[in-house]
Amino acid sequence: MSVLVYLENWDGKFKKVSHELLSYGKSLADKMGVSMFALSLGAVDSNELESLKAFGPEKIFIATNGFETLDNEVFAAAISQAAEKEDASMVVFSQDNVGNALAGHVAVKLKAGLVSAVSALPVSFDPFIIKKKIYTNKVYGHVKVNTDKKVLSLSKNTYEIIENPGAGEVEELSLDLPVAKTKVESVDKVTGKLLLTDAELVVSAGRGLKGPENWGMIEELAQVLGAATGCSRPVSDEGWRPHTEHVGQTGKIIAPNLYLAIGISGAIQHVGGISNSKCIVAINKDPDAPIFEVADYGIVGDAFKVVPELINELKKA
Amino acid sequence: MNILVCVSNVPDTTTKVKFNGTQLVTEGVQWIVNPWDELAITRALELKESGAGVDKITIATVGLVGVEPTMRKGLAMGADDAIRVDSDPKDAFYTASQLAEVVKAGNYDLIMTGFESADYNGISVGAMLSELMGYASVGAVSAVNIIDGKLQIDREIDGGKEVLSVETPLVVSVQKGIAIDPRIPAMRGIMMARRKPLKVLAPVDADVYTEIVEIELPKAKSAVKLFDAEDVAGLVDALRNEANVI
Numbered sequence: 155m156s157v158l159v160y161l162e163n164w165d166g167k168f169k170k171v172s173h174e175l176l177s178y179g180k181s182l183a184d185k186m187g188v189s190m191f192a193l194s195l196g197a198v199d200s201n202e203l204e205s206l207k208a209f210g211p212e213k214i215f216i217a218t219n220g221f222e223t224l225d226n227e228v229f230a231a232a233i234s235q236a237a238e239k240e241d242a243s244m245v246v247f248s249q250d251n252v253g254n255a256l257a258g259h260v261a262v263k264l265k266a267g268l269v270s271a272v273s274a275l276p277v278s279f280d281p282f283i284i285k286k287k288i289y290t291n292k293v294y295g296h297v298k299v300n301t302d303k304k305v306l307s308l309s310k311n312t313y314e315i316i317e318n319p320g321a322g323e324v325e326e327l328s329l330d331l332p333v334a335k336t337k338v339e340s341v342d343k344v345t346g347k348l349l350l351t352d353a354e355l356v357v358s359a360g361r362g363l364k365g366p367e368n369w370g371m372i373e374e375l376a377q378v379l380g381a382a383t384g385c386s387r388p389v390s391d392e393g394w395r396p397h398t399e400h401v402g403q404t405g406k407i408i409a410p411n412l413y414l415a416i417g418i419s420g421a422i423q424h425v426g427g428i429s430n431s432k433c434i435v436a437i438n439k440d441p442d443a444p445i446f447e448v449a450d451y452g453i454v455g456d457a458f459k460v461v462p463e464l465i466n467e468l469k470k471a
Numbered sequence: 472m473n474i475l476v477c478v479s480n481v482p483d484t485t486t487k488v489k490f491n492g493t494q495l496v497t498e499g500v501q502w503i504v505n506p507w508d509e510l511a512i513t514r515a516l517e518l519k520e521s522g523a524g525v526d527k528i529t530i531a532t533v534g535l536v537g538v539e540p541t542m543r544k545g546l547a548m549g550a551d552d553a554i555r556v557d558s559d560p561k562d563a564f565y566t567a568s569q570l571a572e573v574v575k576a577g578n579y580d581l582i583m584t585g586f587e588s589a590d591y592n593g594i595s596v597g598a599m600l601s602e603l604m605g606y607a608s609v610g611a612v613s614a615v616n617i618i619d620g621k622l623q624i625d626r627e628i629d630g631g632k633e634v635l636s637v638e639t640p641l642v643v644s645v646q647k648g649i650a651i652d653p654r655i656p657a658m659r660g661i662m663m664a665r666r667k668p669l670k671v672l673a674p675v676d677a678d679v680y681t682e683i684v685e686i687e688l689p690k691a692k693s694a695v696k697l698f699d700a701e702d703v704a705g706l707v708d709a710l711r712n713e714a715n716v717i
């Protein structure tokens with residue numbers, strides 16, 4: 155028995171979430187009294203692999219060729235073969251676009267129950283019960299998994315990073331892969347911009363801002379804080395901001411350390427996307443806006459006055 | 472080209488959910504087409520209407536008879552016919568197994584699922600269905616186009632998108648962007664929907680891998696700490712020294 159953690163790489167590099175996943179996998183493995191293995195597919199720098207050792211993998215499996223394009227069938231075959239090799243009873247993914255697309259494939263291959271978007275260790279191992287938020291984050295469900303093998307996906311920025319050095323020997327796997335059915339025709343991507351889904355600080359604004367011409371101060375505030383920018387759904391529907399910034403139940407579900415909501419009323423569908431944030435701050439001119447029910451801190455006031463002052467105050471020290 | 476849209480019947484997202492044990496109290500709950508599935512139907516209709524070569528749009532739901540009004544909404548939007556598998560959707564694997572039978576019995580080139588079902592938030596059924604069928608799958612799909620009779624799929628990636636060509640049959644899991652405004656059924660559509668075929672299939676035996684054994688309410692949040700609009704400095708200080716988030 156073992157725990158296998160699948161680590162996605164982004165252009166050959168690992169993100170902070172990889173360290174969260176390893177920390178989580180290691181805690182699971184320790185509780186089960188088994189080893190944790192990591193798996194990385196595609197080309198990665200060797201010093202990147204080296205950096206993973208600090209988080210406790212017994213071995214780091216790699217396979218380099220054939221993973222240039224994310225073809226779910228190819229990746230799922232590779233991951234389940236690695237899982238079978240080490241008799242993994244638990245496979246852990248990151249809950250993101252890639253993890254979501256792969257976890258279901260791997261779960262079916264391994265005949266494993268899948269619980270997605272978990273944020274903590276299981277409540278119990280025998281029977282195996284783990285909590286996850288359901289009904290768009292309104293309540294926790296305790297999910298009992300009846301299969302011997304389990305597949306989990308862990309939400310970003312929810313599990314603490316714990317250093318815990320492991321042997322971390324790198325081993326190249328030889329795998330039997332299917333032929334890819336997906337082909338990338340073109341890629342359109344900006345690099346260097348802080349992504350909403352990676353950000354620990356998020357500045358988000360809603361219809362209270364009146365129009366796209368007023369986003370200058372939002373971007374400036376985000377820049378001063380080193381935050382990513384988000385928005386409410388009507389703002390992206392109106393085309394004031396790109397769809398990738400839409401936060402909420404039907405947009406991005408995020409859990410930053412700080413979520414600053416400016417001129418956002420706090421509709422239940424919006425709150426469904428931010429309720430796991432560590433700290434929510436609201437700036438709204440309406441003292442009865444529902445956002446204040448979920449906020450930790452707030453200012454009742456006009457965003458056009460408060461935001462510039464906030465920028466000045468933050469620039470001070 | 473034939474399209475199958477998998478439709479989940481969920482409580483209206485503004486519902487204040489209440490439970491009796493692990494059962495949702497359904498009294499007063501408004502049921503809707505799962506928001507992403509609604510966008511999937513909308514996009515399928517747009518493709519059909521644009522003359523891109525879509526012959527038929529079918530919707531499929533795993534659910535007891537109570538889901539039929541929601542399925543009729545899908546038909547009223549403009550889907551051609553509907554298939555209901557007469558069973559409680561016990562868990563993601565069970566549901567995907569039922570949908571796989573629907574897929575096998577039909578002749579679909581494109582199968583659309585939503586990102587997640589707004590009740591159990593499984594984020595699972597689409598990928599499981601494609602694995603069960605041995606079909607290609609694409610997740611995080613933000614656009615579906617048909618160009619010269621071939622599917623072209625946009626997939627969201629960090630910081631942008633990839634444009635993919637994929638062999639059919641294919642399962643996609645769609646998200647925001649696939650369509651903007653969900654199609655609102657017109658009166659004529661609602662009238663026509665009553666006469667459109669809604670076939671009921673018996674479920675097949677399938678394993679149930681997971682079950683919800685307890686519902687826990689999140690801890691009540693402590694009251695918001697308000698600062699005066701003149702005291703922005705107080706807020707910044709609290710974020711720096713009390714919450715320690717900046």
Ligand SMILES: Cc1cc2nc3c(=O)[nH]c(=O)nc-3n(C[C@H](O)[C@H](O)[C@H](O)COP(=O)(O)OP(=O)(O)OC[C@H]3O[C@@H](n4cnc5c(N)ncnc54)[C@H](O)[C@@H]3O)c2cc1C
Nearest residue numbers: 360361362386387402403404417418419423424439440457
């Ligand atoms: C199925 C479904 C799914 C949905 N999913 C989402 C989702 O994922 N995300 C989402 O965001 N919404 C979603 N919505 C929409 C949601 O219900 C709300 O309509 C939306 O969140 C409101 O956006 P808003 O807060 O920007 O605008 P409004 O509700 O119009 O609120 C604007 C706020 O700004 C304040 N304000 C105005 N002027 C100022 C000022 N000068 N200074 C300070 N404050 C000011 C007002 O007091 C008000 O509270 C969904 C709706 C449905 C039906």
Ligand SMILES: Nc1ncnc2c1ncn2[C@@H]1O[C@H](COP(=O)(O)O)[C@@H](O)[C@H]1O
Nearest residue numbers: 477533560584585587588593594595596
């Ligand atoms: N009971 C169901 N019947 C038909 N399709 C479903 C059902 N449950 C989920 N789906 C489909 O699977 C998607 C993802 O749901 P889930 O994996 O449950 O979060 C939904 O958007 C639907 O397209």
